[in-house]
Amino acid sequence: MRWTAVGRRRLLAVRGGETAFAVLGLPLGVLGGVYALAVLYAGVLLSLTVLGLPFLVAALLGARRIGGLHRRLVARLLAEAVPAPPSLPRPSGVLARGRAVLTDPVAWRVLLYLVVRLPLGVVGFLAAVGLPLGALWLVGFPLWVRLMEPGPRPFGWLDLAAVPVGLLVLAAVPAGLRALSRANRALARTLLGPVRSQQRVRELESARATLLAENTDRLRRLERDLHDGTQAQLVALAITLSLADDALLDPGAPDLGRLRTLVDRARGQTDDTIAGLRRLTRGIHPVALDGGLAEALPGLTATSPVPVAVRLDLRERPEEVIERAVYFCAAELLTNVAKHSDARSAELTASAGDGKVRLTVRDDGRGGAAIGAGTGLAGLAERLAAVDGVLRVDSPPGGPTVVSAEVPSRL
Template sequence: MSAVATDPPSAGRTLTAFVTAPFTRRARAELSYLVVVAPIGIAVPVGALAFLMIMGFLAPGPAKPENVSFAGVAVGAVVLLVLATRLARRLGSFHRRLTARLLGERVEEPPSFRPGRGVLGRLDPRLRDGAGWRAVAYLLLRVPVAVLGLYALEYWVTGLANLSYPLWWGLFRNHPPGVHLSPVPFLTPLRTRPFHITTYPGTLLVCAAGAASLLVAPWVSRAVVLADRWLTRNLLGPGRLTQRVRDLEQTRAQAVDDSAALLRRLERDLHDGAQARLAALAMNLGLAKEKLGDDGPELAQIRELVEAAHQGAKDALGELRDLARGIHPAILDTGLPDALAGLALGSAIPVEVTTDVPDRPTPAIETIAYFCAAELLANAVKHSHAKTITIHLAEPNGWLLLTVADDGIGGADPARGTGLSGLTHRVGTVDGHMDIASPPGGPTRVSIRLPPHA
């Protein structure tokens, strides 16, 4: 009868995990993390208090050094208030990188700070910087966690010291007159009255206590690190609402890109499939029409039928080409600048195209920009009575900027049904913006700002 392999009892696994915990990679990573962040957590509030005290002493006031100027403290508090979010953001970024490297906890960065112009323009956004104030709250709430972290580090230091106590105990013995062995203090993380070891067998008890301290140390460290990770996730990240918006933006971008890819594939299928067959059919019908003569009424009727079929095939081929071009222009495969140049060549009014786009946008954004330019160009040709049209494509400040201008009569209004309202909706699907400047008498200038990625 064969023996059935069974898992070791859960109590045995628990004991094994408890004994081997100080030697695991996780314990080393958490210990390294506490060694770095615990002193920083204490240094931040101490540094802030020291700064306020220095400002209080340096401020003009009574000559006695023991007098602290409350005006100086108030000025220091205002300075800290202004710089708090900026410094907290930098420390928060350092903690995120450290958490990702040592603990494997990757927290996404919050939205970047965007200062305004001027003194008030820079000050007001800092005071309303939600991500910065969450980072400040993180630094304040980390103070008790940092104290617990130092206590956890004491377990490690005391455990190592006590474990090696029998090795170095004899090096620090003194031999005063009449005393053979002087007592050596025993370090302990427990706040009890210190006791002394006067004999070598007593050092073995200290060694056992050090081993127990090392066994407990990783679990204390883990509890402190778990609290710190919770604070990092909830205070140093983008926030729940911002994260939800970011997730929705990513989902929308994926849907837009998938839709653009589907349209490109549909255009290729129409071009390579239905268009090719219709073209072949039209050619065959054309050849049949040429071979048919005019002799006899029956041949004439057949020739008329073939000619009608030939014309129908050519009309269907033209409509299919227009449909495929409306789904996805094939010229976009070579890039948006070439596609805009192709639009300019087909315009009845001279068009000047200038482009300055170092990085190519995603296909979905290129498609939106192309159809917007095509619609604006068609509107200018039909309604503006312009002599020249300019199309400018640039990428300032990380946005794709498309500008279409003409020297026509102006008066373009989205409410008149010229297609501008549809462009507004098309641009808005990717959080773009469209500005129209078209006073009566002209000129007309339409600027479309699109993100480089949907």
């Protein structure tokens, strides 16, 4: 019963911003549509005159600014943050700048957005204003008709059907507004953001910066570990060997017991140094990956303090850099499960096929995980983006948590 009540409330709920966006859709849609159509119409008429190109340049610059206003409106009312496209290049020379404006895909896409936004704005206004008013008129139909017509009027089938039909129309308004909001969000993402090539360049720049920062941090950690760990162990080993050498050079009979102690100490220090170097090299390239993910992932889950079931379907072996990214992704996700989830069990699923590698880690913990919530998922998402990967998190409060990663098998 509780779930039914919650589901009913969600079904009938609609955000205030969505309603405001739908109401403003008519005037903004009309203004934007008239602007876009006027630009296209006048541009065609003036294209053969001296005024044609300057008019188009000014109109396209204005379209860019209108696109910025609509992006802010979508972000404020629909909670959809559309990334801004890159600034317009400014080459030297009037003709070169005019050519840059005329070939700017962002401005032309804004004009297309304004044209498509016009019918959506009309439909949205009807859904936000027309449908509720119509529903209220239907609900009150038995009263309105008797107020408008003099004399008694028998209660007929129209009076009987008007009320439930009006209530059904009123109940359908929130769903209609949510559907229109989804359409407006998709339209804004498609036409108001950067074009695919620009977005790709931005993603590659971000991925490069992430890789450079990560490699710099890794080198600094390696340098610190070599200085504080391996170097100190080698110095201690050298001192031990020096003491053993001094014992051998003793003019009297060498103290065999002391020599044995020094040799045993040197052997132990050598073993510790080798173990430390192995730990360092394991962080650079895990030895387990020599046999591929099919061997590395079961070994990784075996060291987890939380019991992990493993399901693998690796029909093809990805590139080495992809294997390393997937391995470290699985390691970090399992670490998050052990540290933050309070889970009693987890499941790791990995598949490789059709040019994609998919990794999913599911746990029965308390949930509430999100990218940027302090669990390292934001950094993990950035590292996956460096290899064209995507990280998705589904973690409602109370659990379960499902984190999935998808990367290409080859770059």
